[in-house]
Amino acid sequence: MLCAFLSQPSLGASSSLDTQAARVERVESRIRRINAGEFDQFEIHGFKRFSAPDKAKLTQWVKVGVNATRDTLGVYPSRLIFHLVPKKSNQPVPWAYTRRDNPQRIYLHVDSRFQQDKFINDWTIYHEISHLAIPYLGSRYAWLAEGFASFMQYQVMAKAGILAGTTEQNYTKKIAPHLKWFNSDLPPASIARRLMSNKQYPAAYWGSAYFFILADNILQEQHNTRLTTLISQYQFCCNEPHASAEQLMSDLDGLLGASVFTPLLESFESSPARQLYPEDFTKQDNLTRK
Numbered sequence: 001m002l003c004a005f006l007s008q009p010s011l012g013a014s015s016s017l018d019t020q021a022a023r024v025e026r027v028e029s030r031i032r033r034i035n036a037g038e039f040d041q042f043e044i045h046g047f048k049r050f051s052a053p054d055k056a057k058l059t060q061w062v063k064v065g066v067n068a069t070r071d072t073l074g075v076y077p078s079r080l081i082f083h084l085v086p087k088k089s090n091q092p093v094p095w096a097y098t099r100r101d102n103p104q105r106i107y108l109h110v111d112s113r114f115q116q117d118k119f120i121n122d123w124t125i126y127h128e129i130s131h132l133a134i135p136y137l138g139s140r141y142a143w144l145a146e147g148f149a150s151f152m153q154y155q156v157m158a159k160a161g162i163l164a165g166t167t168e169q170n171y172t173k174k175i176a177p178h179l180k181w182f183n184s185d186l187p188p189a190s191i192a193r194r195l196m197s198n199k200q201y202p203a204a205y206w207g208s209a210y211f212f213i214l215a216d217n218i219l220q221e222q223h224n225t226r227l228t229t230l231i232s233q234y235q236f237c238c239n240e241p242h243a244s245a246e247q248l249m250s251d252l253d254g255l256l257g258a259s260v261f262t263p264l265l266e267s268f269e270s271s272p273a274r275q276l277y278p279e280d281f282t283k284q285d286n287l288t289r290k
């Protein structure tokens, strides 16, 4: 199963001058629009190619996906728009991607012969909706965006009670096979970019998810909060369709009132990966930092 993160030509850099007053006004405007019910709905397109029972089944699945993701990552600052495409496969959702143009859209290729519980237990929809909780970061940071969505898919599923095992068990299982790539003097960002360009997507995605595991560990241990909490606040104040990775890090640090994300990204850009990643997970109780 694959997830592609389709880009669109990058737009001009948005204004970096974001005053406190402008941010407060944006939050208040979003509260007004949420209270007006503007974001309480989602749209599904593409039903013409499905039967009536399949339409009901798929609608229920998308509804579960939207509600579960919102429950963990907060209300999205735009209506969620889905496109369903029939695709015969050996799994319910063989292919999916987001398009970050205006409006943003989520495309899900589905094999409607599968039962509803197979759809609900599949990670893809939670991964795709998670992508939209942060801006499109550009192709240079596609690895970071994929790491984010890969990390979040299990947070969403765990909170919704549909993840088999703990989040730590699931992360360990996914990341462990790819640690070998990060046993290197090169920085993780350049390793992840190379893995992406070599189409080694699971290694790139799960290697990059470790960025968010480290961030979440710091938030829990030093700031008494969680990444999911911070992201739901971020959605309210700051989530825009496009932003630079540096802006995202700086906005998260601003919300937190501490410098965590900017220095973490800097170390992923410049420190040897072997200083940030463990050689393996077997010597550790859990996924806490090296």
Ligand SMILES: [Zn+2]
Pocket: 003, 004, 005, 127, 128, 131, 145, 146, 149
């Ligand atoms: Zn993705």
